[in-house]
Amino acid sequence: MRVAFASLAALLLLIRPSPADAYCRTTTLKAPAGYDPAVSGCWTQGVPLAWPAGRIPYGLGSAASEQVSLADATRVADLAFSAWNEARCDGKSLGIDAYDEGAVSVPDGGSGDALAAWSSCSDSSSCDPHAHDVIVFDDGAWPYNDAANTLALTTVTFGVDDGRIFEAYTEVNSAQHKLTAAEPPPANGVAIDLQAILTHEAGHFLGLAHATDTNAIMYAYYHPGAVHLTADDVAAICAVYPPQAPAPPTSGGCACTAGGAPLGTAGWSAGALAALGLIRRSSTRSRSAPGRAGARDVACRSPRSWPP
Numbered sequence: 001m002r003v004a005f006a007s008l009a010a011l012l013l014l015i016r017p018s019p020a021d022a023y024c025r026t027t028t029l030k031a032p033a034g035y036d037p038a039v040s041g042c043w044t045q046g047v048p049l050a051w052p053a054g055r056i057p058y059g060l061g062s063a064a065s066e067q068v069s070l071a072d073a074t075r076v077a078d079l080a081f082s083a084w085n086e087a088r089c090d091g092k093s094l095g096i097d098a099y100d101e102g103a104v105s106v107p108d109g110g111s112g113d114a115l116a117a118w119s120s121c122s123d124s125s126s127c128d129p130h131a132h133d134v135i136v137f138d139d140g141a142w143p144y145n146d147a148a149n150t151l152a153l154t155t156v157t158f159g160v161d162d163g164r165i166f167e168a169y170t171e172v173n174s175a176q177h178k179l180t181a182a183e184p185p186p187a188n189g190v191a192i193d194l195q196a197i198l199t200h201e202a203g204h205f206l207g208l209a210h211a212t213d214t215n216a217i218m219y220a221y222y223h224p225g226a227v228h229l230t231a232d233d234v235a236a237i238c239a240v241y242p243p244q245a246p247a248p249p250t251s252g253g254c255a256c257t258a259g260g261a262p263l264g265t266a267g268w269s270a271g272a273l274a275a276l277g278l279i280r281r282s283s284t285r286s287r288s289a290p291g292r293a294g295a296r297d298v299a300c301r302s303p304r305s306w307p308p
Helices: 070-085 112-119 194-205 231-240
Strands: 054-060 096-100 134-137 152-159 165-172 276-280
Touching: 054 070, 070 096, 070 134, 070 194, 112 152, 112 165, 152 194, 165 194, 194 231
Parallel strands: 054 096, 054 134, 134 165
Antiparallel strands: 152 165, 152 276
């Protein structure tokens, strides 16, 4: 069974790797609708996204899901982020470390535009990853296009001038899909492998876009049991966060100044970006807001939806 992690609206903002690599990076400029890096190569326009070097918080929405308990969802999310944290770059640790900061209280009805409004920041100084870097399950309804085929969506808020990531959150489509926290997932293919979804989404959370390597975790199509990074995934995360990597510059529209720099918002999917931009992986919608950009890149489509 394969489900495509499709970009909903220009969520695959990528940067072209060297010929020997197949990984792509999300960038500050939106790719054309329907852009497929597996066919056309990485989208290269714009500034690539990245978190500043250091520790990056994330948490699970405290309500979790009717299908998956908070304990199981937390365990699976920790495994997903650990897959990236444990990557080694020539034997050395990455320049960043994503860590579980505990359950996050999300307002009732916190999905889609409501979640975006709750997590929005008017300028860079008001962004709060400790409060808003969250994974939520949309049990009631999936508020985006292509509901039957989309598995998840990650939205990233970044500085449009320098690509610095300020916040990121992931929505899982538990309204339209049966999920399993078991690994490996049941062989009958009835339930979707939550760990595989979140491992892919964690890549978008960290600034990666869909890869051209069909074996990579970051390839656009879901594979049950795909929870271990490939050489291409490791090359990607090491390129973005090399050991002891310096923090990106803070000058420009995204700079965190006393008054807060302007932010911009643009919606598209990756996995899910001064002005702030929003990238949404798997969403065809886009929205504009001062200084914030959103990237959502965790959408999945079934085989009948190919190409993504």
